[in-house]
Structures are given as C-alpha cells and as structure tokens.
Amino acid sequence: MASTSTGNTQAHGKHPSWPPEPIPPVGYLSRKALPIKRNDAEPLTRDDVQFDLLNYIFLDTNAVFTNPTPGKNGSKTTFHDLYISALYNSTKCSKVLKDKMIETPAFAVELAKISLLTNVGRINTTMAFFPEMKTALRTYHPVPSLQKTDGNAQDAPRIKNCLKAALLPSEFKSVPPSTPEEILEKNKAGQRPPTSVVNLIFVLANHAAPLASVHFDGALNFLDLFLPNKRLSSTDRARAFLWLVYYYLEDSNSTNPFDDDYSKSNPGKAPLLRHLNDAELKGENVDTPEELDWGRMMSNQRNAFLQRLVSSIEYEKKAKSSAPHFVSAVPETGHRKRTRHFASETSTKDEGAFLYYVPSKVEPTPSRNMIKGHGSEIQNTATTQEERTLLQQAWHIVTTTDPLIDSDEEDADQNARLDYTRRLDVINRLRGRPPTPARAPAENILGRDASERQRTSSWN
Structure with a gap:
C-alpha cells in the first residue's frame, strides 16, 4: 500500500509536458515579412528596396533570354x-507612360525596378509614389534611390494592373x-519563352x-x-535570381550561363549564396546624403x-452646413421658432410634407443696443451710427435681408x-401728379401725419 501511494504521489507530482510549438512551414515567415511596412510620408531607403540587388539584376549584360517581341522571335x-x-x-500601360519610357530611358529602368518589387510582393497595393495622393486607402512614400528622374511612378495598384496584363501574344x-510544372512542360515542348x-x-x-x-x-x-536582414550578398542573390529566370524561361537541362561550381555539380540547384560579415554588410545599400535630403x-x-487638404475639407463642411437648404420640418433659430415660412411648391417623393426654406447663417445687424444700468434694462437707439448713402443702404439690404422672411419679423x-421715411416723402411729393392718383383730402393727410409723428415718437 505504501509503495502504491508513493507511486501515485510521484505520478501526480510530475508536471505535464506540453508538445513543442510547431515549426512554421517553409516560406511562411518570408511571406509574412515580405511587404514593406512604413507610415505615410516615410521614405523607402535603399535597404528597404534592396537597391544593390536591383542594380546588379538590371546591369547584367548576358544576352541569353529569348525576345518574345513580334518580329524579333529567336x-x-x-x-x-x-x-x-x-x-x-x-495592354494596361498608358500612352503617356510609354512615351515617357522612350523619352527617358533612366525612368524606364526606375519604373522597372519598382515594378519588380511589386511583382514579387515586396511593394503592396497600398503604396503610392506621388505626394498629391488624396485617397485614405493608400500611403505615400518617396523612394529617393528610384525617383531621380522627373517621371511619375504612379502607384502600386496601377503598376500591378500593368504587370498582370504583361502577357505573351499567345496568352x-x-x-x-x-x-x-506547367511552365517547364511548355518549355520542354519547344515553346520559348x-x-x-x-x-x-x-x-515563382x-x-x-x-x-x-x-x-x-x-x-x-x-x-x-x-x-x-538576411546577410546575403547582393551579387549572389542577383545571380541566383537570374539563374531561376533562365532555368524556367530557356532551358532546365543544359548549362545555365549563371551557374557556379555548386550548381554545375548539383543539377537543379541554384548557385550558392555567400553570407556577409558586419563590415561587408555595412557597405551595401548605403543611402547618399542627397537622397536623404530629398526624402x-x-x-x-x-x-x-x-x-x-484637411483645412479645405473642414472649410467645405462649414460652408455646406451654413448654406441655404430645405428641410421637411420647421427649423428653429435662436430662442424663438418661426411660425411663418414660405413652403416649397414641390414635396418629397415619399411623403407629401412641405419643404421649408432655411436661409444661410448670416448674423443680423443689431438695431438696438441693450444697456444695463441701475438694475434696469433700457433700449438705446444707435443714433450715433454713421449714415449710409443710397447705394450703401441698397447693398446692405441685399446682403443682409432674407427675401423669404416676413417683413414683420425683420x-x-x-x-x-x-x-x-425718404421713400414715403417721395411718394407724397408724387401724389396728385399724372399718372399717380389724386391727393387725399387735407384733413386726412393731417390726421395721417399726426399718427405718423406719434408712431415715430414712440420708436424714439
């Protein structure tokens, strides 16, 4: 019994052994780290684009690839x-882009290098390369080492569309x-490329x-x-890349012009890639001061x-909110609700309700200044206000008066x-002269003048 109890104690005292974490499949980490991730307006350095690798690839002088251009086959x-x-x-390459590629060969090389990075997925479709890009779905990134000409590198989605349409005439x-496997089968069948x-x-x-x-x-x-961050030589990587392109486009069985001793003795294997020491690594993909300043x-x-852009958007929003518009309910302005409005003759499609006109938000000119003194509130007429001319007054009325508001509310x-008052005086002087109606009796005029004076005195 004792031995059994001891055995059970030892068995229960053991910590459970968890299985080790599975090793990620080959290529998973590379695929995850492949796209360049930078904030908006952050430049892409030579190390980001692996400039030396691209340079060695496009500077290679081995004319060993079959030209698929019609008329130059073979x-x-x-x-x-x-x-x-x-x-x-x-077919997706625009005429403007084609003309620029012919006019400036250096731009064609820069575009080809950016396109190759897009081709392998290093540059994803959220990137753009011109600073006036407005959409929020993409981020702008200057590429100083690949934008030394005055051509427009456009953005990654357009480049990728151009790449997807870059097919052989027979395709x-x-x-x-x-x-x-399909590519090798066509190659062995004699179709080159x-x-x-x-x-x-x-x-690939x-x-x-x-x-x-x-x-x-x-x-x-x-x-x-x-x-x-792979610490691999750029020249060796460029050689391995060109070796793979030749292997699939030209011949997978004969001698590859990009072979080294290892690939010659091991058919189907790419040339070896040499690892760099710290000093050699620091000498690759070094940005120049001019490129850093331009970035x-x-x-x-x-x-x-x-x-x-943000300021203009905010201004447009404010202007739109203060512009005259129509609403289906009676709007409120200030501390009172307007009870008389001109309704639109048209009604909504869904309902038969009236649409009420809401004027622009223009601050009315105050007519009386409220002055508080000795605990009582009195109204003081602005008698010291500078008198306007006829033209100034007409312009003031046009710009500050809403024609759809009842005059009693102004x-x-x-x-x-x-x-x-001036208009009334003009009318009084014109009354009785052709073709205006005859003057009213004198007693009516005197009575009306007295009432006018009484009303005017009440204003003051």
Whole structure:
C-alpha cells in the first residue's frame, strides 16, 4: 500500500509536458515579412528596396533570354531589355507612360525596378509614389534611390494592373501557366519563352515554399532573395535570381550561363549564396546624403499637402452646413421658432410634407443696443451710427435681408427707418401728379401725419 501511494504521489507530482510549438512551414515567415511596412510620408531607403540587388539584376549584360517581341522571335536579349519590353507591351500601360519610357530611358529602368518589387510582393497595393495622393486607402512614400528622374511612378495598384496584363501574344486567348510544372512542360515542348517574364515571377513568388527544397537547401526560398536582414550578398542573390529566370524561361537541362561550381555539380540547384560579415554588410545599400535630403523634403511636402487638404475639407463642411437648404420640418433659430415660412411648391417623393426654406447663417445687424444700468434694462437707439448713402443702404439690404422672411419679423435699424421715411416723402411729393392718383383730402393727410409723428415718437 505504501509503495502504491508513493507511486501515485510521484505520478501526480510530475508536471505535464506540453508538445513543442510547431515549426512554421517553409516560406511562411518570408511571406509574412515580405511587404514593406512604413507610415505615410516615410521614405523607402535603399535597404528597404534592396537597391544593390536591383542594380546588379538590371546591369547584367548576358544576352541569353529569348525576345518574345513580334518580329524579333529567336533573338537574344538581356534581362534589362526583356523586363522593360514586357512592361512597355502591356495592354494596361498608358500612352503617356510609354512615351515617357522612350523619352527617358533612366525612368524606364526606375519604373522597372519598382515594378519588380511589386511583382514579387515586396511593394503592396497600398503604396503610392506621388505626394498629391488624396485617397485614405493608400500611403505615400518617396523612394529617393528610384525617383531621380522627373517621371511619375504612379502607384502600386496601377503598376500591378500593368504587370498582370504583361502577357505573351499567345496568352491573351488562353490561360497563362500558373505553376512551375506547367511552365517547364511548355518549355520542354519547344515553346520559348513558355510564358512572359512577369508571369514567371508571379508564379515563382506564389510557389516559393514548395520550390525551397527544389532549388535551395530547404531553409531558403525565392522570396528571401528580396528581403533585407538576411546577410546575403547582393551579387549572389542577383545571380541566383537570374539563374531561376533562365532555368524556367530557356532551358532546365543544359548549362545555365549563371551557374557556379555548386550548381554545375548539383543539377537543379541554384548557385550558392555567400553570407556577409558586419563590415561587408555595412557597405551595401548605403543611402547618399542627397537622397536623404530629398526624402525629407518630399515628406515635408506631403505633410504640408495633407494640412491644406484637411483645412479645405473642414472649410467645405462649414460652408455646406451654413448654406441655404430645405428641410421637411420647421427649423428653429435662436430662442424663438418661426411660425411663418414660405413652403416649397414641390414635396418629397415619399411623403407629401412641405419643404421649408432655411436661409444661410448670416448674423443680423443689431438695431438696438441693450444697456444695463441701475438694475434696469433700457433700449438705446444707435443714433450715433454713421449714415449710409443710397447705394450703401441698397447693398446692405441685399446682403443682409432674407427675401423669404416676413417683413414683420425683420429687425429694422436706423438706416432702414430713414430709408422708409425718404421713400414715403417721395411718394407724397408724387401724389396728385399724372399718372399717380389724386391727393387725399387735407384733413386726412393731417390726421395721417399726426399718427405718423406719434408712431415715430414712440420708436424714439
């Protein structure tokens, strides 16, 4: 019994052993860290875009790729010309962009480098590259190392649309290959190139995980070639990238012009990638002072643009809220509710209710100043107000009086009463002259004048 009790105690005293955390599948971490994540107006540095890698890829002079351009079938070209030609011949490439690519070859190279980053997914579709971008769905990022010409790099969604339409002439009527196996089958069948270089890069990026053990050691994949912080040589990564492009577009069995000793002795394996030490790593992708200054300048320009944009939006909202409009209920203004309104002749579609006119929010000119003194409130008429001319008074009435408000509800100031008095005097002088009606009897006039004087004295 004792031994049994001891055994049970030892059994219950053991801590449960949890299974180890599963190792993420190959390519998962690369896919997760692939898109560049930066705040709005934050520049993309050379390290972000891996400028040295892009530079080595587009500076390669090996003319070993088949040119798919109609009329040039069979001729060989470099990757530089192959990729730029694919962008130029895309059905989604605008005429303005094509003209700029021909006019400024340096802009074509910059656009091709940004497009390659979009092609592999390093630049996602939430990025834009011009500071006047207004939509809240994207963020602006200057790229000093890839925006040294005056061309407009547009935004990532337009670039991606251009890439998706960069197909071979034979692929417009059929479905382009979507797996590495389909591309190799077309290649072995004698179709060269079996697909466009842009579509090939899409396929390699989408199948980076399964190809990791085919062309690499299993711990590295195609997307890792474009990621920073891998401590891999840019020249070796560019060589491995071009090796893969040649392997699928040209020939997977014969000698690859981008082979090294390792890939020659191990068919199907990409060239080895050399790891850099700290000193070598610091020498790659170094931003120049001019690029840093330009990036800060464009960030400031973007922030100033956003401030102006926000101010204009707020101003438009205020102007819209104070503009005249119609409502289906009687509006309230100040401390009293207007009881007389001109209703619109039209009614709403759903209901037969009247639409009431709400004038613009213009502050009325005060006619009396409320002065408090000795605990009592008295009204003081503004007798010291400067008298307006006829033209000034007419303009004042036009700009401050709502024509749809009953005149009984208006607050008449001294100038308005003076204007009414002058008009009455003119009418009195004209009465009795053709074609005006005859004057009223004298006693009626005297009685009316007395009543007018009495009413005027009550105002004062």
